Amino acid sequence: MKVREIVELFEKSIHELGKMADSLNDGYATFVLNKHINYSNVCESKCPICAYHSDNGFTKSVDEVVREALEAVKLGVKELHIVGSHNPELGVEYFEEIFRKISEKSDAVIKALTATEVYYYSKKEKMSVREFLSRLKEAGLKMLPGGGAEILAERVRRIISPRKASAERWLKVMKIAHSLGIKSNATMLFGHVESYRDIAIHLYRLRKLQEKTNGFVSFIPLLYHPENTKLGGEKASAVKILKTIAVSRIVLDDFKGIKAYWVMLGEDLATLALNYGANDVDGTVLGEKIAHSAGAKTPRAMTVERLVKMIKRAGKIPAERDSFFNVIRCYE
Ligand code: V47
Numbered sequence: 001m002k003v004r005e006i007v008e009l010f011e012k013s014i015h016e017l018g019k020m021a022d023s024l025n026d027g028y029a030t031f032v033l034n035k036h037i038n039y040s041n042v043c044e045s046k047c048p049i050c051a052y053h054s055d056n057g058f059t060k061s062v063d064e065v066v067r068e069a070l071e072a073v074k075l076g077v078k079e080l081h082i083v084g085s086h087n088p089e090l091g092v093e094y095f096e097e098i099f100r101k102i103s104e105k106s107d108a109v110i111k112a113l114t115a116t117e118v119y120y121y122s123k124k125e126k127m128s129v130r131e132f133l134s135r136l137k138e139a140g141l142k143m144l145p146g147g148g149a150e151i152l153a154e155r156v157r158r159i160i161s162p163r164k165a166s167a168e169r170w171l172k173v174m175k176i177a178h179s180l181g182i183k184s185n186a187t188m189l190f191g192h193v194e195s196y197r198d199i200a201i202h203l204y205r206l207r208k209l210q211e212k213t214n215g216f217v218s219f220i221p222l223l224y225h226p227e228n229t230k231l232g233g234e235k236a237s238a239v240k241i242l243k244t245i246a247v248s249r250i251v252l253d254d255f256k257g258i259k260a261y262w263v264m265l266g267e268d269l270a271t272l273a274l275n276y277g278a279n280d281v282d283g284t285v286l287g288e289k290i291a292h293s294a295g296a297k298t299p300r301a302m303t304v305e306r307l308v309k310m311i312k313r314a315g316k317i318p319a320e321r322d323s324f325f326n327v328i329r330c331y332e
Contacts, residue, residue: 001207001251006200009247014239014276021246021277024253028330029274029316031307032283032323034079035072038290039065039098043085044120047161049150049192051228051294053085062094066101072286073106079283079323081145082112086120086164092132095121096139103140109323110140115173115184116148119165129176137182143323144177146185146220151194152202159193160231171209178215183324186216186255190244191224191236199244203251210254217325218257218280221248223264227295238269242276249277256325263298264291267310274314280321281307 009017039060043053060068069080080102099110113121113136122132133141150160152167165173177184188202210216221244226233236244249258260278262270263285270281286301304320308331311318318331 001204003197003200003204006203006247006251007196009250010196010199010243014243014246017243017246017250018276021249022275024249024277025279027317028279028319028327029311029314030257030280030319030321030325030327031304031311032079032321033077033304034081034283035069035077035286036081036083036288037065037068037072038287039082039084039094040087040090041085041289042087042089044088045086045116045161045163047150047164048231049160049189049224049229050290051225052290057085059087059089062097062101065098068287069098069102069108070105073108077108077284077286079109079111082110083114083117083145083147086117088124091121092125092127092135095136095141099136099140109142111143111145111185111323112136112141114145114148115170115177116165118144118173118177119169129173130180133177133180133182137180141182143217144174144182144184146187146216146218149187149202150189151198152188152205153194153198156194156198160189167205171205174215175209175213178213183215183217185218185220187220187222188248189222189224191240192226192231192233199247203248207251207254210252214254216252216255217323218259219248219252219255220259220261220282221245222261225264225291225294225296229294238272241265241269242273245273246277249279262302262310263288264296266298271310271314274311274316279316280325281310283307 042057257280260270260273308318
């Protein structure tokens with residue numbers, strides 16, 4: 001599939017795209033019991049799209065992060081999504097200690113550090129990305145989340161995240177992670193200054209890398225929230241959101257999951273998205289802060305009952321999954 005062909009998909013009607021995308025899924029929609037933990041919001045990059053960084057920000061101690069993680073595990077959480085910022089005071093040993101202490105006491109999957117964080121901290125430590133990731137894998141890191149991808153086209157990155165790792169570098173970090181046996185997700189932040197062609201380039205680059213490594217598990221189209229950001233702007237329309245999700249499913253047909261991330265879409269649109277190519281609603285997402293700093297009005301977390309209800313409303317069969325999209329339990 002060429003970039004031009006992906007752009008042309010957006011010319012189809014929303015109904016046609018929805019039908020095409022939905023036919024690629026199997027009737028199930030999944031979720032995971034997860035918690036987000038942000039270790040810091042002190043950030044050198046200060047991206048214009050982000051409302052989370054702060055000059056008077058916080059940094060949690062190793063023990064605070066570990067305590068938060070283990071408390072969540074006690075409640076049944078099976079995936080710990082640990083991300084933060086580009087903090088000049090932190091380095092490899094901080095993360096090693098966190099991951100080691102958590103994995104000594106629990107089997108929860110540690111999904112931590114976006115590719116841009118990996119690039120930032122490895123550079124700061126004057127280590128290769130391979131060495132940095134190998135050390136963290138040894139300490140218990142199991143998977144990389146998909147954040148920091150924004151739009152993988154330099155024209156857009158120069159506007160929305162000018163000081164962050166380039167598109168090339170984001171992809172390179174993922175390639176190295178996959179070669180080390182560390183699976184990952186991929187995101188795309190859309191609904192700001194990008195064109196359909198930029199989205200097409202983003203999807204094309206992910207598809208190409210997946211053909212080489214098969215290391216991506218799921219894709220998360222993230223709806224841009226403009227509140228409290230330097231870039232500002234308006235939220236994208238529901239039609240654009242659903243078309244983008246449907247095109248993502250069609251182009252990334254060898255990604256196991258396409259997430260309807262309820263935190264950013266809201267419950268109603270996330271439910272609808274399950275008929276437009278999405279086959280997962282992410283999860284309970286205890287502790288989310290990044291979207292809520294930028295004006296998301298969704299709840300702070302979800303119960304399993306509510307997720308199951310949401311999926312049933314969409315006419316799909318709910319199933320709990322693990323981080324790698326293996327089904328654990330169906331709610332038929
Ligand atoms: O990397 C920043 C984005 C991401 C805004 O891998 C914004 O399973 C909307 O990566 N409006 C963090 N989005 C979220 C993320 C994620 C979420 C859920 C699941 C997974 C996964 C990953 O949020 C950042 C950035 O791309 N972001 N600012 C904003 N104003």
